[in-house]
Amino acid sequence: MKRKRRLSTPGLSHVDRGGEARMVDVSDKPATLREAVARGHVTMSAEAFGAIKEATLKKGDALHTARLAGIMGAKRTADLIPLCHPLLLSHVDVTVAPASGGYDIEARVRTSGKTGVEMEALTAVSVAALTLYDMAKAVDKTMVIGEIRLISKRGGRSGDYSA
Amino acid sequence: MKRKRRLSTPGLSHVDRGGEARMVDVSDKPATLREAVARGHVTMSAEAFGAIKEATLKKGDALHTARLAGIMGAKRTADLIPLCHPLLLSHVDVTVAPASGGYDIEARVRTSGKTGVEMEALTAVSVAALTLYDMAKAVDKTMVIGEIRLISKRGGRSGDYSA
Amino acid sequence: MKRKRRLSTPGLSHVDRGGEARMVDVSDKPATLREAVARGHVTMSAEAFGAIKEATLKKGDALHTARLAGIMGAKRTADLIPLCHPLLLSHVDVTVAPASGGYDIEARVRTSGKTGVEMEALTAVSVAALTLYDMAKAVDKTMVIGEIRLISKRGGRSGDYSA
Amino acid sequence: MKRKRRLSTPGLSHVDRGGEARMVDVSDKPATLREAVARGHVTMSAEAFGAIKEATLKKGDALHTARLAGIMGAKRTADLIPLCHPLLLSHVDVTVAPASGGYDIEARVRTSGKTGVEMEALTAVSVAALTLYDMAKAVDKTMVIGEIRLISKRGGRSGDYSA
Amino acid sequence: MKRKRRLSTPGLSHVDRGGEARMVDVSDKPATLREAVARGHVTMSAEAFGAIKEATLKKGDALHTARLAGIMGAKRTADLIPLCHPLLLSHVDVTVAPASGGYDIEARVRTSGKTGVEMEALTAVSVAALTLYDMAKAVDKTMVIGEIRLISKRGGRSGDYSA
Amino acid sequence: MKRKRRLSTPGLSHVDRGGEARMVDVSDKPATLREAVARGHVTMSAEAFGAIKEATLKKGDALHTARLAGIMGAKRTADLIPLCHPLLLSHVDVTVAPASGGYDIEARVRTSGKTGVEMEALTAVSVAALTLYDMAKAVDKTMVIGEIRLISKRGGRSGDYSA
Numbered sequence: 012m013k014r015k016r017r018l019s020t021p022g023l024s025h026v027d028r029g030g031e032a033r034m035v036d037v038s039d040k041p042a043t044l045r046e047a048v049a050r051g052h053v054t055m056s057a058e059a060f061g062a063i064k065e066a067t068l069k070k071g072d073a074l075h076t077a078r079l080a081g082i083m084g085a086k087r088t089a090d091l092i093p094l095c096h097p098l099l100l101s102h103v104d105v106t107v108a109p110a111s112g113g114y115d116i117e118a119r120v121r122t123s124g125k126t127g128v129e130m131e132a133l134t135a136v137s138v139a140a141l142t143l144y145d146m147a148k149a150v151d152k153t154m155v156i157g158e159i160r161l162i163s164k165r166g167g168r169s170g171d172y173s174a
Numbered sequence: 175m176k177r178k179r180r181l182s183t184p185g186l187s188h189v190d191r192g193g194e195a196r197m198v199d200v201s202d203k204p205a206t207l208r209e210a211v212a213r214g215h216v217t218m219s220a221e222a223f224g225a226i227k228e229a230t231l232k233k234g235d236a237l238h239t240a241r242l243a244g245i246m247g248a249k250r251t252a253d254l255i256p257l258c259h260p261l262l263l264s265h266v267d268v269t270v271a272p273a274s275g276g277y278d279i280e281a282r283v284r285t286s287g288k289t290g291v292e293m294e295a296l297t298a299v300s301v302a303a304l305t306l307y308d309m310a311k312a313v314d315k316t317m318v319i320g321e322i323r324l325i326s327k328r329g330g331r332s333g334d335y336s337a
Numbered sequence: 338m339k340r341k342r343r344l345s346t347p348g349l350s351h352v353d354r355g356g357e358a359r360m361v362d363v364s365d366k367p368a369t370l371r372e373a374v375a376r377g378h379v380t381m382s383a384e385a386f387g388a389i390k391e392a393t394l395k396k397g398d399a400l401h402t403a404r405l406a407g408i409m410g411a412k413r414t415a416d417l418i419p420l421c422h423p424l425l426l427s428h429v430d431v432t433v434a435p436a437s438g439g440y441d442i443e444a445r446v447r448t449s450g451k452t453g454v455e456m457e458a459l460t461a462v463s464v465a466a467l468t469l470y471d472m473a474k475a476v477d478k479t480m481v482i483g484e485i486r487l488i489s490k491r492g493g494r495s496g497d498y499s500a
Numbered sequence: 501m502k503r504k505r506r507l508s509t510p511g512l513s514h515v516d517r518g519g520e521a522r523m524v525d526v527s528d529k530p531a532t533l534r535e536a537v538a539r540g541h542v543t544m545s546a547e548a549f550g551a552i553k554e555a556t557l558k559k560g561d562a563l564h565t566a567r568l569a570g571i572m573g574a575k576r577t578a579d580l581i582p583l584c585h586p587l588l589l590s591h592v593d594v595t596v597a598p599a600s601g602g603y604d605i606e607a608r609v610r611t612s613g614k615t616g617v618e619m620e621a622l623t624a625v626s627v628a629a630l631t632l633y634d635m636a637k638a639v640d641k642t643m644v645i646g647e648i649r650l651i652s653k654r655g656g657r658s659g660d661y662s663a
Numbered sequence: 664m665k666r667k668r669r670l671s672t673p674g675l676s677h678v679d680r681g682g683e684a685r686m687v688d689v690s691d692k693p694a695t696l697r698e699a700v701a702r703g704h705v706t707m708s709a710e711a712f713g714a715i716k717e718a719t720l721k722k723g724d725a726l727h728t729a730r731l732a733g734i735m736g737a738k739r740t741a742d743l744i745p746l747c748h749p750l751l752l753s754h755v756d757v758t759v760a761p762a763s764g765g766y767d768i769e770a771r772v773r774t775s776g777k778t779g780v781e782m783e784a785l786t787a788v789s790v791a792a793l794t795l796y797d798m799a800k801a802v803d804k805t806m807v808i809g810e811i812r813l814i815s816k817r818g819g820r821s822g823d824y825s826a
Numbered sequence: 827m828k829r830k831r832r833l834s835t836p837g838l839s840h841v842d843r844g845g846e847a848r849m850v851d852v853s854d855k856p857a858t859l860r861e862a863v864a865r866g867h868v869t870m871s872a873e874a875f876g877a878i879k880e881a882t883l884k885k886g887d888a889l890h891t892a893r894l895a896g897i898m899g900a901k902r903t904a905d906l907i908p909l910c911h912p913l914l915l916s917h918v919d920v921t922v923a924p925a926s927g928g929y930d931i932e933a934r935v936r937t938s939g940k941t942g943v944e945m946e947a948l949t950a951v952s953v954a955a956l957t958l959y960d961m962a963k964a965v966d967k968t969m970v971i972g973e974i975r976l977i978s979k980r981g982g983r984s985g986d987y988s989a
Contacts, residue, residue: 075847091304197752245521359897811972
């Protein structure tokens, strides 16, 4: 019940009793190993799909650019998401693979820290998806970025999670 | 035909003949007024939806934080997307509104520049969506960010577009 | 006495014996819990004060934007202040409240780290004050940002401090 | 009257009718030459004042570090202030000089752009002041940063201003 | 002669008469098309050279990562070099190719702006070289980054230059 | 042999078996004290050398600007080098000294972390060299940045290294 009194509504940890946004205080939490996996999808036309595939077959740059942007994006999470705590990421891996009418993106992020890395994994997926979109936007303006969600989460007080 | 010979595949403007990623040369393009509108959606549980709504009714911070993060994210686009040209945005507006099982996000971006602002609008939507997710993630781990797409685009050589 | 010989002048820890600026070596210091509180004030005309108050009553965005900018600014401290050590902030809270002819700003920052967070708290106040100024500058060009100072400091070798 | 209807309150150009923060649309404004001058002051103990002066006499690094941080800070303004438009600064000059119980800081910023550079000049002063504070904080914890204000402003539709 | 009197020493345009660093005032200069080409070299052991080559033959990621980092680095130049003016780059191209005992790096940068893009081209080469070093540092600790220099420069008042 | 199977080629720790770039997983490595020293050189004409020297004798700003840029650059390493892990630097020192036909630059960086700080030291040297170049480029367009290399490295599993 202690938590309910402190927050305006159950669970919105970034909002205090008065409804004001704030960065949660994690000072007293121990630094533990944490991992999060997130996924997303970019749906595109057969033409855009083929153009990226063909470019990838030659030198691999199209998908690689998306993967690299995702890795770098993960490191910028606390700059982008106002109430995110800065974390020292110990591992970031992003994969991009062809899948049903487009490309699947998956990011795996690890840290030894006081908060989880869900936002870092989701940010990696989002930035990789935006980059893939940027590569193919001259071919297809109807692409859709979607299904960005948390797949699993390990470590931390709130326990493990698997979608 | 000139364009086809220069690129490895029709339309992948960020990939050259050899399959290497590069930043398109827009040196000779005139700076014109351009606008792009993008939208996305965050699907969430009734509990998360309600928690954000309740916090918003009090002080408005939950949705406002997402909107502000989207505006700031738009300004960071060229930092995040490797091959994006830097642009001086002359207007960014982000709205977040309750809609079917979650929240709709819309971003409108304008510039006077040599390239379009699709990526800036899509980045604004993505960062706002990630921020909304961050606000409610303690309540609901099954949220999904999706339907991020271009709604319309005005200005520039390639003509106007409307989804 | 050891310290006096190492520095060009007593106390300027960021300046070595030869007068050259440098980042202090904190490698051997333990990481301990630290907290700093800073305050500042933006003095403005009654018209500007009222305009912000009115906007705040409606949706809360005026003051909220300043608070959020302060929180994000705290996370950028080591990017802005040349000789500041990067720190993983575990908590940042910024409040903005009406007070004698303007608005008072207070920032509270915590970390588990090798150096204190005074600069982070002062940066949060400064960026929040600049943002409040930016909101009201079309109404009042005579606003003054001032009284930015350290209120208290806990943790670390140099002991606690209270203004 | 047109403006009044568009805004929730006269003059808060960054807040729309509904009270929501936004980035003002300057798409239709011409790019003109603009200049702003801002000033501020860091009040400190005689000991801190002397320590900085002594270090400066040797190699000049103490004041120089503050000036350089101010110049770099000006370039980061749109990253820090949420609703600021990005601008291509064509000139930034920061001076730091001993004055009544501390140091005076002045910043002069110029651009050819669609909006003024008040915030860039004020940000330069703020970051220079914070850096000076950082240099002397081991000697004096009672320093106060204050009197940060706009001195003059030239160019743009709203006309010239002089404090 | 006018210039000589303004500067402390002939040519150090970033240093004023008093010896203080500043950002040159380019407010009155017209925006013209400018280009700069810079080159550099990373010398490495046969083992490191082969490891990068082998990885590149498979998926191209080793050299591609360096090229992409160079492109992104060019966009960060004004953030890194204190007195550099921000510029809107209209084109950045980085190539990395095997050459006498290591890899040659070349960057070509274009803008329509008030100052040249030498620093952007040199920064692109430097960041690409550092990234290549990072890829191979586990194999070879004796690598040397060198020969970073301006190859050519076009546009602007000071005329064209070719090494 | 375990390592060979995991990597596509011996030693390219940032490239996996399939040739894809990734950020090495250091989650299980302990945080230990690490130090790296790197050096580089800027070769320039007697005129440029003298101009910097003269400016330095007056106020010290020319060399100081380079040193400060190097310190700040070290803190941006993980932003610039795609696969670098973020680290909390506990010490950065950069020196710039006249030497055979130009200036020598040395950077010393320390951290308590899971990976070494070679890249941070090399980045500090590179950014300081670029800044020195920027200061003198109006006098001499034939300057060459070179000899950027690791001098020594302490701490971490791979043992100490001295060039």
